[in-house]
Amino acid sequence: MILILFDFVLIITLPLLGWAVLATEDIFKAVVLFVSFGLLMSLAWVRLNAPDVALAEAAIGAGVTGALFLSALNKLERSVKHERRINRDEEKEAINEREI
Amino acid sequence: MNGGLTGMKKRKQSMKGKFKRKDWQFATLTSLLIATLVTFLCWAILKEPPGEDLTAEALAPLFVQSGVTSPVTAILLNFRGYDTLLEVMVLFLAGLGIWSQATVDPTNPLVFSSPATHPTKPNFHGPGPELILATLVRILIPLMVLVAGYLTWAGGFQAGGAFQGGALLGGAGILLILAEPQRISTIPPALIRFGIVLGPAIFLLVGVSCFGYGGNFLQYPQPGAGSWLLLIEFGAAISIGITLTTLFVGGRPDPKRLKGTDQP
Amino acid sequence: MTITTGYIISALLLFGIGMNGLMTCSHQLRKILAVNLMASGVFLILIVTGFGTDGSAIDHVPHAMVLTGIVISVSTTALALTLACRIQQRLNRSADETAEGNDDD
Amino acid sequence: MIEPASLAPWLIIIPLAGGLLAFLLPSRSVLIGLSATVANGLLALAITFYSINTIPLEYALGGWPPPAGILLRIDGLTLVMLTMTAITGLAISIYAQGYFPARIGSGNGVSRHGPQQDFFWPLWLMLLAGLNGLFLAGDLFNLYVTLEVTALAAVALTALSGKHTSEVAALRYLLVSLLGSLSYLFGTVLLYRACHVLHLATLGALIVSSPVVWSGLALITVGLLLKTALFPMHFWLPPAHVNALTPVSAILSALVIKASFYLIFRFWGDVFMRILPLGGYSLLGGLGAAAVLWGGIQALRQKRLKMLIAYSTVAQLGYLFIALPIIRHDAGPSSRFALVYLIISHAGAKAAMFLAAGNVFLHFGHDRINELAGVKDALPMTSFALAVAGVSLMGLPPSGGFIGKWLLLTASFASGQWWWGIILIAGSLLAVAYIYRVVRHLFTKAPGPSSGKRQVARTMEASSLFLAVLSLVMGIFAPLVSKLIASDAVSLASLLAGVVP
Numbered sequence: 028m029i030l031i032l033f034d035f036v037l038i039i040t041l042p043l044l045g046w047a048v049l050a051t052e053d054i055f056k057a058v059v060l061f062v063s064f065g066l067l068m069s070l071a072w073v074r075l076n077a078p079d080v081a082l083a084e085a086a087i088g089a090g091v092t093g094a095l096f097l098s099a100l101n102k103l104e105r106s107v108k109h110e111r112r113i114n115r116d117e118e119k120e121a122i123n124e125r126e127i
Numbered sequence: 128m129n130g131g132l133t134g135m136k137k138r139k140q141s142m143k144g145k146f147k148r149k150d151w152q153f154a155t156l157t158s159l160l161i162a163t164l165v166t167f168l169c170w171a172i173l174k175e176p177p178g179e180d181l182t183a184e185a186l187a188p189l190f191v192q193s194g195v196t197s198p199v200t201a202i203l204l205n206f207r208g209y210d211t212l213l214e215v216m217v218l219f220l221a222g223l224g225i226w227s228q229a230t231v232d233p234t235n236p237l238v239f240s241s242p243a244t245h246p247t248k249p250n251f252h253g254p255g256p257e258l259i260l261a262t263l264v265r266i267l268i269p270l271m272v273l274v275a276g277y278l279t280w281a282g283g284f285q286a287g288g289a290f291q292g293g294a295l296l297g298g299a300g301i302l303l304i305l306a307e308p309q310r311i312s313t314i315p316p317a318l319i320r321f322g323i324v325l326g327p328a329i330f331l332l333v334g335v336s337c338f339g340y341g342g343n344f345l346q347y348p349q350p351g352a353g354s355w356l357l358l359i360e361f362g363a364a365i366s367i368g369i370t371l372t373t374l375f376v377g378g379r380p381d382p383k384r385l386k387g388t389d390q391p
Numbered sequence: 392m393t394i395t396t397g398y399i400i401s402a403l404l405l406f407g408i409g410m411n412g413l414m415t416c417s418h419q420l421r422k423i424l425a426v427n428l429m430a431s432g433v434f435l436i437l438i439v440t441g442f443g444t445d446g447s448a449i450d451h452v453p454h455a456m457v458l459t460g461i462v463i464s465v466s467t468t469a470l471a472l473t474l475a476c477r478i479q480q481r482l483n484r485s486a487d488e489t490a491e492g493n494d495d496d
Numbered sequence: 497m498i499e500p501a502s503l504a505p506w507l508i509i510i511p512l513a514g515g516l517l518a519f520l521l522p523s524r525s526v527l528i529g530l531s532a533t534v535a536n537g538l539l540a541l542a543i544t545f546y547s548i549n550t551i552p553l554e555y556a557l558g559g560w561p562p563p564a565g566i567l568l569r570i571d572g573l574t575l576v577m578l579t580m581t582a583i584t585g586l587a588i589s590i591y592a593q594g595y596f597p598a599r600i601g602s603g604n605g606v607s608r609h610g611p612q613q614d615f616f617w618p619l620w621l622m623l624l625a626g627l628n629g630l631f632l633a634g635d636l637f638n639l640y641v642t643l644e645v646t647a648l649a650a651v652a653l654t655a656l657s658g659k660h661t662s663e664v665a666a667l668r669y670l671l672v673s674l675l676g677s678l679s680y681l682f683g684t685v686l687l688y689r690a691c692h693v694l695h696l697a698t699l700g701a702l703i704v705s706s707p708v709v710w711s712g713l714a715l716i717t718v719g720l721l722l723k724t725a726l727f728p729m730h731f732w733l734p735p736a737h738v739n740a741l742t743p744v745s746a747i748l749s750a751l752v753i754k755a756s757f758y759l760i761f762r763f764w765g766d767v768f769m770r771i772l773p774l775g776g777y778s779l780l781g782g783l784g785a786a787a788v789l790w791g792g793i794q795a796l797r798q799k800r801l802k803m804l805i806a807y808s809t810v811a812q813l814g815y816l817f818i819a820l821p822i823i824r825h826d827a828g829p830s831s832r833f834a835l836v837y838l839i840i841s842h843a844g845a846k847a848a849m850f851l852a853a854g855n856v857f858l859h860f861g862h863d864r865i866n867e868l869a870g871v872k873d874a875l876p877m878t879s880f881a882l883a884v885a886g887v888s889l890m891g892l893p894p895s896g897g898f899i900g901k902w903l904l905l906t907a908s909f910a911s912g913q914w915w916w917g918i919i920l921i922a923g924s925l926l927a928v929a930y931i932y933r934v935v936r937h938l939f940t941k942a943p944g945p946s947s948g949k950r951q952v953a954r955t956m957e958a959s960s961l962f963l964a965v966l967s968l969v970m971g972i973f974a975p976l977v978s979k980l981i982a983s984d985a986v987s988l989a990s991l992l993a994g995v996v997p
Binding site: 154157172177214217220 | 466473
């Protein structure tokens, strides 16, 4: 019963977190949310009888990918001389080539 | 000179009106379309139960011959080892691609090397956090390497394997770089190149040496397939760890700032 | 059965959210995040497919496929991030020095 | 006697090993790259030669037959694509061998050309491995992995020039490509959910129509269309192809685009033909027709030679899609043969054009079409190559393009689909117009003394001329290609009858 409740929470939270990742104003927060999304995802893998995938997701999907994003964010910030504005979507003049 | 500029103008012209960001109409239309797609897919998938699982049944008797007891590792490295070989190559390719794009200052690998107009400050400055990080790293890294080794080895019979172990190694590498960014300047680039290539090369060599035993490509000789798999896994784990760390650094060491270079 | 259905809906939502973000977000980093979300959605459906409804016959092929997919996904993410950083760096630098030697094609 | 199937894995092993080695030993990368492409070329020819009478062939990797393992599959189409890639790739490699030293030697204090050469070779070899793997793959998921190998290598190559424009184009290319491959993967997942099989031939025989299967096929197709840059999804192609280094432009336009089209052809013209709806074929043909017209008109409006060539690629891709509905309604193999001919002759002609345009750029420092006067005197072989490749693109006899278009035209009228024929003719007229724009300036006298600044190596001119002439005289290979394609038709018939192989 508890497990089913747990599944239920996961099912609801995963898309919500995914939505939050894309909707948060601050990109730094978005990356942090993405890492927690990865960790929740690995819980879902455990629930779906895929321990191998869970380990890989926690280590690669959440850990390394999160680190990659943070490192990129660090470089982006640095390249605008320690201004944090770049993190927000509003100041998008900074990244002007933005067609897909 | 002119050519490049004209090309840029042209491209902007050709893009005009198609993907303007602030255009909320575009955004609404996209969202509506995607919502329709998702709803349709939802209906289609839930309408019928998944098909009969022929693969799993056919696979079941083969696991004994795979040399490992973990079914996922058996599929990953033996049955579908070719996929995994190419996957290791994709990771190698990512490292290769990043090295071809960007250079980083080896004395401070967390920033791209730029013309030395404004020197960049070290990354994690201030004595407080650095000291804590250094202490943490001293305890954590040996532990992580140990666990990575165990995970890689354990892949043969339980959850784990080269990718999980390699990712942990990569995490250890990232921590090391965060704690002591200067450290990377002491590693010769040739050694990094060797580390990146090692795992894919071992995988490829093992695959080729199977011809010597009269098998097909990647057909490990039958008794003792497990040890071949272990060799591949350890090679792959080491290279995955090094490559992930390189991906984190995000570029090749800038030769201009490197003493005693071996590469242009 | 119901739980499987739930995970499938969740996965589809993730795929849709990611695709929407890829199309409409302006920040490159967010586009890359969106691609990762899409990939998670696809992986989730794949794993659910291998998850026997009665819990007995579990197909491990999807697990291997998802492991492959995760590694490919981190590789592409890394390359995309490097490109995005390079582009940004170039934009900032070209604000300082107006022209850089655009010597040929 | 060599077992021909046992040669197949070497087509993947050699470029992979070459790529690893070229990365490990940057100072030897040129030598490694050239030897690997030569070996790959010889191997492709050997496989074609040995297996021409025994196709289709299969090779079980790891010795595991499906459903456990992965098969490499060789049939006539595979052989044609492999040989095309090997020969075009070899010519481009010889070009690149001269190209990078020419740029390094031009030395205007820019230090980036050296690393460019060192990274070009490993990336190109990995791309070659991806392409070979893709053509050989007989497994739905393995195709996804090879698609990603190809895409990552292609994106890194696009960004290699280090210019801002090419980096922007490369990132967009990567994002579009990721959207495409994730869509493909999603489709694969849905098909796997329905059939639990990844082996393509088995899947083709087992599959039955249902909403899941339909969605899966639609997702796979849309993903591949994005990667193939079919109109209106072509927006990423011109900037990526134009801003890349010359050998890279040639590789992208001649080979990489063909890889994803090959998959569409594989699925729509072969594996899933049995259950795909007629309307889908008409839709693809219609988009192809739009691409032919739109690409042709855009090409007419360009001021730069490379831009014109890139839009010509958009247009020429349209022909390939027009061929799909004709093939669907044509009983005989002649329309398939026509499509294959269009693919290979476009590869030769387009690579030749990009290489020639690169020569012009290298020599004059620009590629403005209106100022091409005098190229004939400075670079006679290059201008000849441009003209010859243009003839093939227009579809004048005796070029490969002519054979393809002519057979397609006859098949379209024979099967009562005359409207596709009209588009073919209209597209050819547009091609005549835009090629004439180039050739007219090319062969006029220079107004003043030559303004060329750099020497172009003889091998660079020769390799572009070689490809152009090859696409012109492709008619001599007609018996060989038709034999290969005809043997495919036999196995296709059994697939359509629903026989599990």
